[in-house]
Amino acid sequence: xxxxxxxxxxxxxxxxxxxxxxxxxxxxxxxxxxxxxxxxxxxxxxxxxxxxxxxxxxxxxxxxxxxxxxxxxxxxxxxxxxxxxxxxxxxxxxxxxxxxxxxxxxxxxxxxxxxxxxxxxxxxxxxxxxxxxxxxxxxxxxxxxxxxxxxxxxxxxxxxxxxxxxxxxxxxxxxxxxxxxxxxxxxxxxxxxxxxxxxxxxxxxxxxxxxxxxxxxxxxxxxxxxxxxxxxxxxxxxxxxxxxxxxxxxxxxxxxxxxxxxxxx
Numbered sequence: 001x002x003x004x005x006x007x008x009x010x011x012x013x014x015x016x017x018x019x020x021x022x023x024x025x026x027x028x029x030x031x032x033x034x035x036x037x038x039x040x041x042x043x044x045x046x047x048x049x050x051x052x053x054x055x056x057x058x059x060x061x062x063x064x065x066x067x068x069x070x071x072x073x074x075x076x077x078x079x080x081x082x083x084x085x086x087x088x089x090x091x092x093x094x095x096x097x098x099x100x101x102x103x104x105x106x107x108x109x110x111x112x113x114x115x116x117x118x119x120x121x122x123x124x125x126x127x128x129x130x131x132x133x134x135x136x137x138x139x140x141x142x143x144x145x146x147x148x149x150x151x152x153x154x155x156x157x158x159x160x161x162x163x164x165x166x167x168x169x170x171x172x173x174x175x176x177x178x179x180x181x182x183x184x185x186x187x188x189x190x191x192x193x194x195x196x197x198x199x200x201x202x203x204x205x206x207x208x209x210x211x212x213x214x215x216x217x218x219x220x221x222x223x224x225x226x227x228x229x230x231x232x233x234x235x236x237x238x239x240x241x242x243x244x245x246x247x248x249x250x251x252x253x254x255x256x257x258x259x260x261x262x263x264x265x
Contacts, residue, residue: 004034005261006235007131008243009044009227012037014265016130017049017123019092022265029242029263030130038234039136040172042127044227046144047159050124052085054147054155057116061154066108089116120147120155137234139171164220172223172230176211179233183211186229186255193251200248203229232256 005011015026063069073086093115103111124147136142147157167173176183187207190200206225209218223230228245232252235241240259243249253260 004036004133004236004239005030005242006036006038006231006239007041008231008241008245008249009041009048010244011242011263012041012127012130013045013049014244016127017053017119018265019095025263025265026242029261034132035130036133036135036236036239037131038138038140038231039134039142040138040140040230040234042134043141043144043159044224045127046157047161047164048081048224049085050120050147051157051159052082053089053116053120053123054157055082056086056089057113057120058154060109060113060116061152063109065105066112067105069109069112089119092119117149117155135234135236136171138175138230141170161220164223165218167215167217170223172210173214173216173218175230176226177214180211182233182256183207183229186252189251189255197247199225228252232258232260 007015011026014022015030018026059072060069063072069086070090073083073090076083076086090112093112097111097115128146141159141163144159145157147155150156163169165173184207187204190196190204190207193200196204202225206222207229209222210226212218228248229252232241232249233256235256235258237258240261241249241253242261242263244263244265246262249260249262
């Protein structure tokens with residue numbers, strides 16, 4: 001019997017913000033046992049996926065037609081995560097209420113912006129309630145505000161991202177230094193992977209920056225690159241990581257001796 005699922009960021013996003021099919025697949029697993037999430041995963045989602053949704057919603061306020069938003073989605077291709085969020089939101093929109101006919105280009109933009117507003121509000125509310133237990137061995141940011149709408153109708157969420165990577169403000173540095181031996185073993189394992197992808201190569205480079213010199217700051221991007229490693233290491237030993245990222249979690253979990261269950265959507 002599994003003594004709790006420990007959610008990675010993708011599992012939490014799929015259940016909180018995903019389409020009906022995504023929520024059904026992940027939800028069918030979460031209904032069987034207790035659900036655990038970390039402050040690190042919550043902050044990773046806030047500064048990544050949710051921040052991108054907020055940028056998308058607020059961008060709609062600057063445009064006049066939905067066709068302009070589609071053009072914008074094409075030109076941000078160099079920001080792959082942001083583009084993925086935009087296209088994913090559009091896909092979900094057109095699978096549901098956005099399939100309605102008879103909307104003009106301008107009306108479609110207004111309709112989509114309202115959809116994005118509901119997605120942010122409902123998704124974030126679900127995310128905050130998803131777990132039976134929240135852990136924070138890493139010492140990541142807690143207590144940050146929920147997304148709110150200001151007087152201009154724009155979403156805001158203060159995350160103080162400028163503090164990320166500052167060793168005196170970020171608990172991840174101390175955590176990484178304390179578990180340097182584990183992270184070094186992982187780094188050596190990843191270096192032996194034949195033909196690693198770019199994400200793995202970034203992780204190999206970033207792990208050393210993370211656990212190096214105890215009082216040295218590290219670039220915020222290092223935290224992004226090491227995310228899967230941090231999540232896997234923080235997972236309680238009696239819990240099972242829930243993710244759909246077999247490619248990256250297989251080698252990481254094998255080093256740390258953590259159980260993993262994969263879902264497909």
